[in-house]
Amino acid sequence: MKLSSKALLALAISSITATAYAESTSQDFVPTTLAGTSAQSEAKGFIEDFSLGGTTRNWYSHESKYRGGNFEYQKHGQTRTDRNRTNWVQGTIINASSGFTQGTVGVKTELAVYNALVLDRSKRDIKGGSNRTLADSDGDAVGQWSKLGLANVQFRVSNTTLTAGRQNFSSGIVDTIGNRALPSSFEGVSFNSEEFSNLSFQGGVFDRVSPRTEQSLSKFRSEYGNGAETDKVSTLGLNYQPLKSLKVSVFGANVKDFWNQYYFGATHELGDAQQLALTTGFNYYKTVDEGKKEMGEIDNDTFSLSLGLAHQAHSLTFSYQQVNGNEYFDYLHETNGIYLANSLTSDFNGPNEKSFQIAYGINMAEYGVPGLKFNAYSARGWDIDGTHYTGNNGRAKFAYDGIQKQDGEKHQEYGVGASYAIQSGALKATTVRATYVEHRGSEFQSDGSIKEFRLVTTIPFNIL
Numbered sequence: 441m442k443l444s445s446k447a448l449l450a451l452a453i454s455s456i457t458a459t460a461y462a463e464s465t466s467q468d469f470v471p472t473t474l475a476g477t478s479a480q481s482e483a484k485g486f487i488e489d490f491s492l493g494g495t496t497r498n499w500y501s502h503e504s505k506y507r508g509g510n511f512e513y514q515k516h517g518q519t520r521t522d523r524n525r526t527n528w529v530q531g532t533i534i535n536a537s538s539g540f541t542q543g544t545v546g547v548k549t550e551l552a553v554y555n556a557l558v559l560d561r562s563k564r565d566i567k568g569g570s571n572r573t574l575a576d577s578d579g580d581a582v583g584q585w586s587k588l589g590l591a592n593v594q595f596r597v598s599n600t601t602l603t604a605g606r607q608n609f610s611s612g613i614v615d616t617i618g619n620r621a622l623p624s625s626f627e628g629v630s631f632n633s634e635e636f637s638n639l640s641f642q643g644g645v646f647d648r649v650s651p652r653t654e655q656s657l658s659k660f661r662s663e664y665g666n667g668a669e670t671d672k673v674s675t676l677g678l679n680y681q682p683l684k685s686l687k688v689s690v691f692g693a694n695v696k697d698f699w700n701q702y703y704f705g706a707t708h709e710l711g712d713a714q715q716l717a718l719t720t721g722f723n724y725y726k727t728v729d730e731g732k733k734e735m736g737e738i739d740n741d742t743f744s745l746s747l748g749l750a751h752q753a754h755s756l757t758f759s760y761q762q763v764n765g766n767e768y769f770d771y772l773h774e775t776n777g778i779y780l781a782n783s784l785t786s787d788f789n790g791p792n793e794k795s796f797q798i799a800y801g802i803n804m805a806e807y808g809v810p811g812l813k814f815n816a817y818s819a820r821g822w823d824i825d826g827t828h829y830t831g832n833n834g835r836a837k838f839a840y841d842g843i844q845k846q847d848g849e850k851h852q853e854y855g856v857g858a859s860y861a862i863q864s865g866a867l868k869a870t871t872v873r874a875t876y877v878e879h880r881g882s883e884f885q886s887d888g889s890i891k892e893f894r895l896v897t898t899i900p901f902n903i904l
Contacts, residue, residue, distance in 0.1 A: 464712040466684040473637045478598045483546045489539020492904040496532040498897040499621040507889040511567040514579045527572035528560035531621030533589060546596040554589035554622045571653045572620060587655045589625055600633040609644055612703035613693040614675050617776035620652040624774045627657055643676035649774045662698065664768040666841050668734040672696040685709045697731035699738050705779055719748040723779045725769065736831060740765030744781035753806030759797040766791050766828040767840055782819055784853055785877045786887040790824035791843060811861040824849035824885060851881035870899045
């Protein structure tokens, strides 16, 4: 189950994108030319451009299951149930980054220490921790822990950078996820090339993921599968802006013995937000099984289409999403590799599912309170049908458990949120975000019925 911060992110993108233009968005063609400057030619030096800073995040969540749902935890060797779960963690990142050395080939290093301090250590509250609070084998919270979140070396020629080690990476299939006290990161080698004015290329090969709430590295597994692991993920793609108003992304990925996945995304802007602006977003994924087919036979086409209207401070977004396949639309666990419009608390990604969302956002800067935003949304999913799922080639261990019971399942989700970013002073760029989400599912819908309140405060800081 994905968390409500993704809903807020989607709303924020639609609201910010639509209101950021004081004049009508140009529809002019953008010719592809060589980049006008070389980033490496402007390198200041390994020590001269050194920086030390980070963020600290206070992350609080309270969940309540209803309609018979319960969380489980162990006490005195017995399994106990409770409908509530609370997690409260302070996550701090200290990042040390050198500058690039001068010369034809620049070299840079990046090191980031991640630290988590658990503020609610009650076994009954955390319910074993899941991916929110790190817990030991007995279900007790690990009160304080640290790890290397980032540790890499980078090489740059002109506007092309090669990164080796533990790193962040962002694409429509493999993307760092940061909706907990600490974010995930990936171990491997990647490159980013921006040699052209409106065309860039990205790629990477990764063998491990550093999870949001774990100290060690893990093999990759899927978000909705039943435990199969893989130790190689390869991805390659490009970002292109053919028009000033149009941006597209195309990526492919091979997840060894899981699947080959292909992604296409496009965003188009039209009009003037001071009068009326339209933002159109389209996302499409094609997933097919690969190699040993550890996730079973997969042939899945999933897409979303969103239309966002903006007038001054107000935005209204309509999103339709559809899964064409007898299994979940699945993606890699501990990544944000799902750029679908209706990926909210629920991903609305059940077999053959259709869903629709309407979202409203208001930016109070138009009313003299810059940094303050409110949003609300409602989403419904229907026609979930897993009855045609054929399993996993006889290896039920890694099948999508329970999917064949889903016959006409449906669900609905509502959410409201408010956020404020401090505009000046010692705490400039500090953000406070509060959200409330309620999700209700039918009997065999996988996400169940749950309510969640979340309060997240993120404070950036500079040391050097």
